[in-house]
Amino acid sequence: MTQVYDLIAIGSGSAANSVVSRCAEAGWKIAVIDEREFGGTCALRGCDPKKVLAGAAELIDWNERMLGKGVQGRTTINWPELMAFKRTFTASIPRASEDKFKQAGMDTFHGKASFVDEDHIRVGDEVLHGKHILIATGAQPAPLPIDGSEHLLNSDDFLELDQLPDQLVLVGGGYIAFEFAHIAARAGSEVHIIHRGERPLEQFEPELVDLLVQKSEEIGIHVHLNAEVKSIRKQGETFVVSGTRNGADHQWHGGRVVHGAGRIPNVDGLELEKGKVSYNKKGIAVNEYLQSTSNPKVYAAGDVAATKGLPLTPLAGQESRAAALNLLKGNHTKPNYKVMPSIVFTVPSLGSVGLSVDQAQEEGYEVKVNDMSQWYTYKRTNEKYAMAKVVIDNDSGRILGAHLLGSETEELINLFAMAVQFELTADQLSTMNFAYPTAASDLGSLI
Structure with a gap:
């Protein structure tokens, strides 16, 4: 027998939390589905664990700046110990998140969700009927047209590395690449950033970016601009990255190669066409109230939605609150996009x-x-x-x-x-x- 829910939420992170919490408080019957651990990207494999590592990098930088200014002796990072400390922030979250949902009377499901039709969702062997459906599946690494792309680690993988390689190659010149580069370089790795364009961190003020690049190079990060990766192959314990730089053939070597070249809305496998949910390269098409433009039973929030918001955790939370109010009281609340501060947590x-x-x-x-x-x-x-x-x-x-x-x-x-x-x-x-x-x-x- 098909279970009927007032709301089915696909995703359990920042973009879903306010929606399910507020609707549960209003007495709605809710199902929460996640194909991964409950808790979402930011808390488990994004902002929060990354900043734990960045904190250690800040300490190293402060120490280096103050040598000879009253400070003696260099501090070093023990990577396994740092990762163990990082896990103290993440290990309890999946169980705590799921317990919170269950204590609020929600049903939780582990597995890949996909639309059967406009108001039915399949997860595993079960089919659920939703009077309303929230899609809050976030983003995923963008596919890269590189031979040997299977050798790439993504940001999740980097944040779980038990050992940091002596040489690290980062493909891309955005937030992820620069933040990881500053962490890894302070931990003793030789780091290379390979960026296709003339300027990295393109959404930030150019003169400030230039200063950050200068600082990056001073601490041993090699920033390669106008460079493009063509292939990655494994040679023993090393990965050989082949491509071009300023039009000339070039090679880089690393113990690991990390994808830092952007993310895209995570809609893979949702079978949105069956649910009559329109989407484009920016994500699920929604109106100003976060309601699907093609299926009024569906709302979307966070990085998976094509909105004016930047792909940032506070904006996902803002959209989650707005979606909750619109579901409960009818469309009347728009997310606040007037102010969207963004930070690159380099040092x-x-x-x-x-x-x-x-x-x-x-x-x-x-x-x-x-x-x-x-x-x-x-x-x-x-x-x-x-x-x-x-x-x-x-x-x-x-x-x-x-x-x-x-x-x-x-x-x-x-x-x-x-x-x-x-x-x-x-x-x-x-x-x-x-x-x-x-x-x-x-x-x-x-x-």
């Missing part, structure tokens, strides 16, 4: 929020540029790379965007995000008394 970190510098210049706004490397906040820890670019509307004084590189970026960018969200002016922010001496106390000088 130093790179951040961005609001209008880009190019947009600001096109629209006639002021861009205040500050090299902060000689400011007390950064000089006290001998930090060489720190810069900020803040976009301000001279007519109203409102802060419209900010672009930062430095050790304090991840917190400062949130203050600027708040300023953009609530349309604060430079004068308002300047009159705020922040604790001193802190990075926040520099805000008045930045604007």
Whole structure:
């Protein structure tokens, strides 16, 4: 007999949590399906475990900067011990996540979900009927047209490496590649980043990216631009990566080769056509309320949905909350995309929020540029790379965007995000008394 549910959620991460929790509180009968461990990408194999590793890289960088400035002796990373520490954050999540769902009265299913028709989902040998269906399956590594691509590790694999190779090759020049490169280099690996374009991290401010590349190369990361991988083959215990750089043939060698060249919506195997769910290369086609444009019983949230949001965990959570309200009360809530701060957790970190510098210049706004490397906040820890670019509307004084590189970026960018969200002016922010001496106390000088 087919089980009937008010809501079937496919996925158990950030994009699903608010939806299933709120609908369960409203008394809905809910099924949650995941083909992998319950808990989602961010908590298990993404943001959270990655930042545990990045924390160790920060310590190494701080130590290196302060040698001869009162600090003696170099700190090193013990990779197996670091990975064991990382697992203390992830090991309990699958069971805890599933228990939470069950305690709220939900049914949980392990397996690959696929549509049978517009309102029926198959998982294993069972077919479930859903009055509503949420797709929250996230993203997966984009397929790469490379001979020998089966030798590539993905980000999940890197975060489970028991031993770090002496040489590491990263294919791609985005978030994943640079974050992993900064971790691996601080842990003693010789790292190569191979990027097809002229500039990596293309969504960030070019001058700040250039400084980050300079820092990366100073710590031993080899950044190869205008380079393309053609094939990967195994030669003994080494992988030989063949391709071109600036049009000439080139080879790189590594103990592991990692895919860091982007992710795509994870719709494989869902058989969306059977469910009459339209999708494109950006993901499942949804309206402004996250409802499928072709099957009104279906909603989608997070990286799998074709929305205005960036593929970031807070945006997945934002969409999850909006989808929950729309399911429970009818379509009336739109996700908030006004402010989408993003961070590359390298060392130093790179951040961005609001209008880009190019947009600001096109629209006639002021861009205040500050090299902060000689400011007390950064000089006290001998930090060489720190810069900020803040976009301000001279007519109203409102802060419209900010672009930062430095050790304090991840917190400062949130203050600027708040300023953009609530349309604060430079004068308002300047009159705020922040604790001193802190990075926040520099805000008045930045604007």
